[in-house]
Structures are given as structure tokens and as C-alpha cells.
Amino acid sequence: MKSEPDTYSIDDLARDVRTHWDGIRNYQARNMIRDHMRPGEQAFFYHSSCEVPAVVGIMKVASDAYPDPSQFDRKSKYYDPKSTKEQPRWFAVDVEFQSRLSRPVTLTEIREKKSLGDFRLIKRGNRLSVFPVSAKHWNIVQKLAGG
DNA sequence: GCCAACGTTGGC
């Protein structure tokens, strides 16, 4: 799961421990959290759009998907006038801090690692903020971090 | 349904 550290970083999550992962406004990403994420599953925390884009930590999915409250909040930048309580368009999940990687695994490193060649993160045109990670890729990234 | 215009993501 990607987040811009200027907006919400692994430090913020370590402090909050648990948070609402909201503001997802892409249908594919929404489908991912609504239809495929389950409580107890693990996820990587990835810092995007920053000086050193990198996988920085591990978190745990802490809830089922639920309608993202910000879509109904007129004052939120995530407000969606086309969304109704009866038929919400957007969903959020709760996540819990689990750990930091012993060191960040940078995007550069990931690109250089042959065995991560088919990792979705570096697939051309990938802009999804939420996407599944195979067990193989999960393990390789962890190993790179030294754990 | 097509497609141009526009908006967003995210690396660089």
C-alpha cells in the first residue's frame, strides 16, 4: 500500500499504531481492498512521491472494508458528491502498525534485483496505490531488508 | 460506443 510520506508516513503509523486507510479514489484499488483484503493479512507500507521511494514497513489489515466516511464529508478533499450512503462508491480499511523493515528497501534496489523483475510495483504504468504482493516477492523484499 | 480533453500518479 502506497502513501506519500509528506501526507502519512511509517512514522505516523508507528505513532498512531492503528489508522483508517482512506481516500482511495481509484476503482481498481477500491476493488482490491473491498473484495480481496481480509483482516489479519499483512501489507507492505511503501513511501511514494518522495526523495527515496521505498518499502519501509509492514502493517496488518485490521478490519474488513467499510464505506470511506470522507466521501460524505463536504469539507474533505475526498468528498464525492455522487456517492450516497445507500450506495457508497469508496471504501476504506483499518491498518495496524506491525514493524519497520530493518532498513528501507528502495525502488532503485527493487529495480536492480533480477528476481523482482515481475514485481507489480515496477511494472510499467503501474499507478495503483493498493495491489497484491505474491509470497515470492514478499520474501525477497524482506530478505533484501536483512530480515 | 468513441474519443478528445482533462486530471492524477509518481518517478526523475
Next chain:
DNA sequence: GCCAACGTTGGC
């Protein structure tokens, strides 16, 4: 700030 690679919107 630039730009590629998308996704979305809306006119037709």
C-alpha cells in the same frame, strides 16, 4: 517542474 502512462468525463 516535467512528463509518461494511465483513468475519468462528457460531448457527440
